[in-house]
Amino acid sequence: MRRLQRVLAGCRYFSLQLWAIALVLPMMQPAWGNELQSIKQTQRGFSTSAVDLLAQQQGNVAVTEVTGVKVNSTSTGIEVILQTSKAEALQVLNKSDANSFIAEIPNAQLRLPLGDSFQQEKPFAGIAELIVTNQDANSIRITVKGEGSIPKVELFNSDEGLIFGLTPTTTTSQQPQRQPETPTNETQPQTPTPQADQPIELVVTGDQDGYRVPDASTATRTDTPLRDIPASIQVVPRQVLQDQKAVRLQDALQNVSGVTQAGNYGGTGAARYIIRGFSQDGNFRNGFRDADFFTLSEIANLERVEVLKGPASVLFGEAEPGGIINLVTKQPLSEPYYAADFTAGSYGFYRPTFDISGPLNADKTLLYRLNVAYQNSGSFRDFVDTERIFIAPSLTWKIGTNTTLNLDFEYLNNNTQFDRGIVAIGNRPAPIPISRFLGVPGENDSKTTAYRAGYRLEHQFSKNWQLRNALSITINKVNDFRAEQGDLIDDRFLDRNFTNGKFETDNYSLQTEVIGKFATGSIIHQPLLGIELNRSEGPLIFSRGILSPIDIFSSVNNSVIPTNPLTTFVNRQIRTDRLGIYLQDQITLLDNLKLLVGGRFDFTEQKNDNLLASTSTSQSDQAFSPRVGLVYQPIPAISLYASYSSSFVPNIGTSVNGSTFDPAQGTQYEVGVKADLSNRLSATLAAYQITKTNVLTTDPNNPDFSILTGEQRSRGVELDIAGEILTGWKIIASYAYTDAQITKDNQYAVGNLLDSVAKNTVSLWTTYEIQRGSLQGLGFGLGLYYVGDRQGDLDNSFVLPSYFRTDAALYYKRNNWKFALNIKNLFDEKYYETSQGRDIIYPGAPLTVLGTISWEF
Known part of the structure; x- marks a missing residue:
């Protein structure tokens, strides 16, 4: 508690500094009143007769x-x-x-x-x-x-x-010509x-039903049209999640080019994701760092998922150079909204959810929203089941015409059987049933409890100057018992130990930002000045005991846990403090020429207390991360862009002489084109090269220590398309070619491919809904997903084979009701989603059927 008080005290100090800056800046800059306002709304509307x-x-x-x-x-x-x-x-x-x-x-x-x-x-x-x-x-x-x-x-x-x-x-x-409005039925007049x-x-209706999202905030922390940003940003809106009946975050991310899964913590749903070849350790939520790899996310209250490709340290601090994933949550609505659905399907799956929102008073200055989900299911994996409870209330208070306060909270409780999947034999996954469980039945328990809370205060000083102050708190507690899988004996018997892991991550972040607009002659500026404080801390405790080997080819699993007390082999208290100061300017040089420049200074300090050895180590790092990009629009529907950006991640460890290491650095060069193919359909084509330097490698003279000689490189081309081709015909599709490999190393062979990265991936999801006639409201969906061969580890010792999966959907909407049938893996393709080495390979689910009934008003 004392640590938290010190963090919040420091946060208040920096907040007061930026409040003062915000009061002075408008007086120093000339006013600019003819700016383009792009105000994003994703609320729901309904027809009126x-x-x-x-x-x-x-x-x-x-x-x-x-x-x-x-x-x-x-x-x-x-x-x-x-x-x-x-x-x-x-x-x-x-x-x-x-x-x-x-x-x-x-x-x-x-x-x-x-x-x-x-x-x-x-x-x-x-x-x-x-x-x-x-x-x-x-x-x-x-x-x-x-x-x-x-x-x-x-x-x-x-x-x-x-x-x-x-x-x-x-x-x-010349006389204006009128094209007829698209009719909603056959008898409607033009x-x-x-x-x-x-x-x-x-x-007038909202745009919640669309697949195309024209603007997003992740790339610039401002609501900026995507066509004006010199970077590749892909958005998966809520409607896609609903149509695909997504229940996991990875279901949403399969729609984005260059994104694949890197591990799945015991099947719990906590996972890393690989973007452009580089694995991320944790996601972001509403622009905040959301703890780490072990933190579980629920999608019931997500409005959309935004993926920023390439180094993002300029606004978000330490991060791998491939990009970041930002989860944007639902916000309270000013009009009453009520929605509920119930999904049931294969393997005893059932999941009810409801989402309600609206004003709490007559003048609509106090708004609320509540999302609740419950999930209970078995699995195609033997002995594995899951129960989940999720509650997420939020509140918006319009304090005055220029001031708004948003409050949000989440509670998530997830209980499941910890499941490490199967293992590899030779250069392929073992030829055993994908249902085979290699843990201890009934004893591989995993319990995750996550709390999230925060506020966001926005104040408009004038038409052109705004201040934002926000706090985010994530507390994630994990307690699991599991059979850790080791080496195979005679390619048949799996060596194992029984492990108990206990760890908690308390993550506190505070941001204060000033956003403005002003002109210098004919050049328009939109500056952003921000400061961010973050503290992440918690214990890490592991204990283990010897577990008897198991025959992976036997259908009988009579494993029992050790009777002797488990021995603690890791007991650490880890704390990381981060301070970032960043500045960005979005400059409109001409109506069709836009420049983005920015930079961020980061200061990090990590303290690691080894409670078993009674020792303590600490490490401090600092880095500067610049970004520059240019957008040229030869015609309004086309944007050509080029950019340079960088990132950093601290290297934790020591050399043989006891010194610490400089952070790993990432640099990216990217060019691309964005096209509005119509008012409802857009596409992005990007080509890039990312180089990551200062990668830790094993010291050849002292294998217990490391040296900074490693380098990794990723090159690729990506295409993303989203929107509506014709009225009622929607699509979200992607293709990625990714060549990610080791270019310098002392442990792994130069030229080895980075693990879990396929060179070619393709995704296509499309729906069509009949617009008129007796079958109006009947819709069809089709999903096609191809993932090429992937190396299972950096040694490139085994391969996860390529796969082609087909999904399908059939639904019918009538008034406020919707009935849907989703079939995943229609042709029962055998495939493997990801791996974490030869001893941890996660199979994909076979044919799965989900039926849903929804009501919305």
């Missing part, structure tokens, strides 16, 4: 809140999207005035985080100005001024919201031409 609209016209009126205005570039102009948290039937009254297009929307009000109006000058050549503002207390006015004549306007009813498609015209004689002074009936 013509009867509701008629009631509205007769006076039964409710004012619709427009919570976001988004401007996207298209190949011919721009599209302006009005976003709401809940759909209402809207009337759009259009008229013209000189060279301006004007739309008035009654019974609606802007409720934007940065004010009640939106303005942008020259959003596109031929368009002089865009203004969205509250005309009075009950209506919104949209004004688009053309430079020479009235812009051509198209109106669309989309999953993203109410869309105004705007194309500049060159002469006043929308009239916008120039007519008459109402247009449209429905």
